Each structure stands twice: as C-alpha cells, then as structure tokens.
Amino acid sequence: MSVSAIEPRQQTPSTGLAVTQSVRELFLGDLRELPPTQRADALARRFLLSYTGHTRAAYGRDLADWFGWCAALEIDPLAANRAMVDGYARHLEARRSPATIARRLSALAGFYRYAIAEEVLTSSPAAHIKRPKTANDSQTLGMDRGEARAFLAAAKEHSTRAGALVTLLLHDGLRISEALGADVGDLSHARGHRILTITRKGGARRDVVLNPATSQALDAYLDARVEGPVFITSSGNRWHRSEAFRLVRRLGTAAGIEHADKLSPHSLRHTFVTLAREAGVPLEDVQDAAGHADPRTTRRYDRGRHNLDRHPAYALGAFLAD
Template sequence: MLVSAIEHRPQSPGPALAVTESVRELFLEDLGELPHEKRAEALARRFLLSYAGHTRAAYGRDLADWFGWCAALEIDPLAANRAMVDGYARHLETRRSPATIARRLSAIAGFYRYGVAEGVLSTSPAEHVKRPKTSNDSQTLGMDRGEAKAFLAAARDHSSRAAALVTLLLHDGLRISEALGADVTDLSHSRGHRILTITRKGGARRDVVLNPATSQALDTYLDARADGPVFVTSTGNRWHRSEAFRLIRKLGAAAGIEHSDKLSPHSLRHTFVTLAREAGVPLEDVQDAAGHADPRTTRRYDRGRHNLDRHPAYALGAFLSD
C-alpha cells in the first residue's frame, strides 16, 4: 500500500496539477495538522520518495510489514520505542534470513531518521538497535567459467534475442533493468568503441563498452532495426523483466547448471564480477564496470576471491625470485 501510493503519483507534476487531498498530504501539509492516524503513513510516503525503483519497492514492503506489527500491538508507529523494534527483530529471526532482517531494520531506521530530520520525532527508536551480521559473500547463485560458456551456448541455441541478452549481461555485468531499459538509439560509437548508454540506479547515464562478441550478438538480433527498445516482445513492446527471469532459468536447465531453479538475471552479474577477477581485471575496474559505489559490494559478488590459486603469495614469490 505504501509503495502503490507513491508509484501512482504523477511523475512530472505541472502547474495544472490538481491539489487533491492525497497530494496535499504527500507534499504540502504540515504533518502535525493531519489526523493522528494518518501521520505515520504520510511520513512513510514522504520518506520513500527519497528512493527509486527496487529499493523503494523493497523499503515500502519493509515498512508495511513494520506497520502491520505495530497495528497488531495497537501502537502508533510514531509512538514506538526501542523495545518494540528489538521485539520485532526477534520476531523476524524465526521467519526471515539475516540479510532480510538487516534490510528491514535499515528501512525502519531510515524512516525514523527521516522523521527526526523533519521535526516529527525528537529521537529515533531504531537508532541503537543491533542488526544481524550478514555474510561477506553474496548468496546469489553464480556460475564458473565452464558453466558460463555452456549457458552462452544454450542462449545461442534458443534464439537471437536470448543470445543478445545473455551475452550483454555476462560480458558487461549489467543489471537486468539497465539492459531491458535500453533503446536502440542508445547504441553508438565513441573513440573507436561500440558503446551502449544505459541508465544506472539513481538515474545516472553511463556508457558501457560492447566487445566484438556482444556487438555481433546485438546486431544479429536487431537485424538493422533502428528504433524502439533494444529488447522487445513479439508485439514490439519492451520485454518485461519477469519474462527474462523465466528465460534465464530455462536456459540454466538447458545448459545443465546445477540448481538452475535458483538462477536469476542477477546471477549473470555475479558471474561477470567473478570471471572478470579470475581473468585478472583489477578490482577497481570491475567495480567501475559494475557501477558499484563501494568496492566491498564488488568483493561480495566475487565468488572466487577465496580461490587459493589467486593468493598473492604466488605472485610475490615469482616477483622476488627474478
């Protein structure tokens, strides 16, 4: 409910926008002037405007679950105390993974920090709540080099569209939203490189290099088409992520990937990071290519970072023996 309340707001409000009661609550009203029972949700809607895409959707679900917990206790979320937040965390421990609990507590803490910053609250009940420790290694299923090659072959056997998408995801490590959000007019050349301009999380536009294999796969699929989305359905509409998700699992099964039922488009992004590091690409270059703000995120994606073959002792021994 919190997410849908925002997703259906006008995206570009102009002078002619009617100031309805719901719009007034979202943008204009002093929260203190709203009925008591509306304040928490109005504050949550304002807080969620700070985020976009999947982060906003996830935080919206997290806050909705927290609000449901508060409702079961018959307590206004704006009257919650630390004991309630700690109790909620203990409640989740038997139902959710540490990573999910950590994200939910992060959403709750962010919501209350926002409330303090806006002067709605004097203190945050989540300020000192401890979050569970999470693994330094991502739990998303990735592929090794042999599996990635088999996966590419399965994509080529399936269709030119599948081959183009998988080659792009594996070779450039794009998020599925970045790949499916691209248009044909985003393809161009720059200083001798074939590039695709994509929209990163947060709306930033970035150029990614298409190597010869990716460029050829895209050209074969597009077949000289000059406009519209890069990846389209049979009716010409933009390909939806849910359809791509199903394709990835189908290709995984065809390629004989173990636990292919756990594959997702994000698995190819993890595979990109792991194989790029195994190929000797410096961490900072992989980080930049993946669009990660923090190198620790890139390291979590690198499933081969504990590979003893990559231990610096070997390189140092060779260096010192010269």
C-alpha cells in the first residue's frame, strides 16, 4: 500500500495541477461511498498526503505492514479494535527495535485520528496504545574529535567531492538529503557570510553558514561550476544517498574508525552535535543549526553529554572561587 503515482493528463489553468479522474476521486470523493474493500486504502492515500519526503515514505511502509497484518487476520483495518493493535505491537517486539515500533504505532495513531477527522470512524483503536520507551541516547554511531579529524583527512585524500561532502556534513550537521538536495544556485552571500540555502525536513527553506573550511572545500570541488546539483555523479546526475552511504563506510575504514561498518551519513550529524557541544556551543544554538524542533532530540544526539569533564560543578567552583 502506498500513494500511487498520478500521471498528468490535463492542466488546470489556474493552478497548474495535473488533474485526472483519480485525482478528483482522491481529493473530493466521499470515502463513505466507496466499497468497504477500497475504503482503508483510499483513506491511507489521503492521510499520507499530509507528509512529505522520508516521513511520508516511512509512514507508508508502516501502514503497509499494518494492512498486511490485518489481511492475514482477514479483518478490514477500519474494523480493527484495540486488542488487534496490542497484538500487532506484541508481534513487532520480537522483530523490530523499540524506536521502529514506536514510530509504527505513531503512524497508526495518526492514521486513525485522520479517519475520525474525515468522519469515517467515530473512535480510534490506537488511541490509548502504549508505545515502547526509546533510549535517551541515540544508537547511531558517532565519532570523537580525533576520529572526526581522521575521517576528514581520509575524505580529502579520497576526492574533492568526498572532501566537500564530509566537511559540509561535519561542520554544519546537515541531513544527507539536505546536502544532496542542494543546487549550486543555492550558494550565496548574506551579511558577510557565505551561505547555502537548504530544504529542511518538512519542506522549510533555511540558510546554513559555511565556515572558511567548508567554503574552500566546496569551491575546490565545484571548480567554478555555476549550475546543477552541488553533488553530482560522473555523468552529471544528482548524487544518490545510497552511494554516499557506501562512501562513508569506505572512508571510515580508511580512517581506522572502530566499527566503521556501522557508520552512516547520519553518524556525521551526531558527531556535529556532540563536538559542537564539546566546543562550548549553547544547546539552543546547536538545536537551531541541526533543525530540531525539540531540544530533547538534540540532547539525544549529544553523545558527550555524560562526559564528567563537562559537569557544571567545575565551572561553578571556578566561578565561586573568583
């Protein structure tokens, strides 16, 4: 189950929206008039339109798994009760991590809230489901200061493209989708700063500052290129995240990072948060730079927050002594 691709047949003059009969039915049709066997899938398609990017894709997979569970029990998802959702959660416990289970149950809760709002249901079977507690510290592997330096050196030795990407990810804490989605035209200057305008999770456009090292690495890689994606393949296409993922692990091995086989581009984002906090950057500034809506997310990324060297007792002792 997923939101199907809709092929354009006709353009409305006022909006430019591609309109087909299936589009009209998706947006305007009364779900209660559909055959019962089609109603849940149609509702799910509408629900997923509320999201974009990776969140939409993840929720689509989550609902597909839930719909598969319901199909195996020969029960319409819109006829499910709380016991079914509880049974599904127990089924997941032996197969998925607590974080994945929590996200899947969150997707179900959102789907059924949407069903109530659309007047398809009057109550939600997932309204009071207990979600598993997730770890206070993120399980994504990060790097310490020495490892980050070695990783940067390995990237620069590998290629100017690798050097530019790794420098950008480590110094600005971008998500890999934000870095690879940027175009050369998104580079500019503002109030004396070199900036890159990126598309954040959820579609918001934000400016990130490029420090001299990042600016130099990008300029060396772009070599005066003025258009197209910032990061491209040898054929000029936009670099794909799966290729960047493999590169990160190769660089980790070259840099001698322990457990390099567990590194991912997201590891560099975690490293950014941890090292920025170790460098004394206030939590709220790191939160803003990372684009986190909740400071608790930033704290989960900060692998050094339990470092005793950072305990406020030392700073307070020095302050009182003065």
